[in-house]
Every structure is written in C-alpha cells, then in structure tokens.
Amino acid sequence: MEFVGIGNDIIEIKRIEKAIKNSNFIKKVFTENEIKLFEIKGNRVETYAGRFAAKEAISKSLGTGFREFSLTDIEVLNDDLGKPYVIFKNNIKEYNKKYSVNISISHCKEYATAVAITFKRSDI
Numbered sequence: 001m002e003f004v005g006i007g008n009d010i011i012e013i014k015r016i017e018k019a020i021k022n023s024n025f026i027k028k029v030f031t032e033n034e035i036k037l038f039e040i041k042g043n044r045v046e047t048y049a050g051r052f053a054a055k056e057a058i059s060k061s062l063g064t065g066f067r068e069f070s071l072t073d074i075e076v077l078n079d080d081l082g083k084p085y086v087i088f089k090n091n092i093k094e095y096n097k098k099y100s101v102n103i104s105i106s107h108c109k110e111y112a113t114a115v116a117i118t119f120k121r122s123d124i
C-alpha cells in the first residue's frame with residue numbers, strides 16, 4: 001500500500017461537552033451508528049470527543065480537510081475487540097475502495113486525541 005498521509009487532532013473535552021448539549025451538533029457531526037455506539041458506552045463525553053478528534057485526524061490524513069464532504073461522511077466504529085475502524089459514507093463512499101485508514105483514539109481528563117494514517121489501497 002502507498003502512504004497517503006498522517007493526521008492528528010486534539011480537542012478539549014469541555015468544548016465537546018458544551019457542544020453535545022445541542023442535538024443539532026450531534027446530528028451534524030455523528031452518524032446514527034455512532035450515536036448508538038455512544039449510547040452503548042453510556043453517553044460519556046470523552047467518547048464523543050474522541051470520535052470528533054478522529055474525524056478531524058482522518059480528514060487531515062487525507063490531505064483535504066473537510067472540503068467536498070461533511071463530518072457525517074466519515075463513520076468511526078469499533079470491531080469486536082474494541083479497535084476503531086473507519087467507514088466512508090455518502091459523498092465519499094468510494095473512498096472505501098480507494099483508501100485504508102488506521103486510527104488510534106485516546107483521552108485523559110481534559111483532552112481527547114486521535115491519530116490517523118491513510119494508505120492508498122494497492123488491491124484496486
């Protein structure tokens with residue numbers, strides 16, 4: 001696979017705590033599947049913050065930022081072992097065939113952070 005880019009993001013958890021009080025923010029940023037995941041994880045604010053940071057890191061690793069697509073076009077879920085994975089949706093669903101993204105999400109008391117490394121798939 002060919003390396004495309006690396007992106008990282010860090011966010012203050014308090015900033016997301018304020019934002020998620022507005023249901024419009026949640027709907028603009030997160031997919032239905034992500035919202036279900038948050039509910040399963042107890043609607044912890046650090047989970048929201050980590051996913052937000054992940055989406056930002058992914059957009060940076062693509063080298064585009066959020067041009068021509070939105071935050072809900074990137075979905076970050078977990079496999080059975082808890083490892084996060086990325087699904088591209090809607091306007092960029094063809095990216096699933098084009099790119100492979102490795103993502104890591106962490107948080108502490110005050111901050112959430114994520115790192116994304118994107119590769120171009122060689123199997124296409």
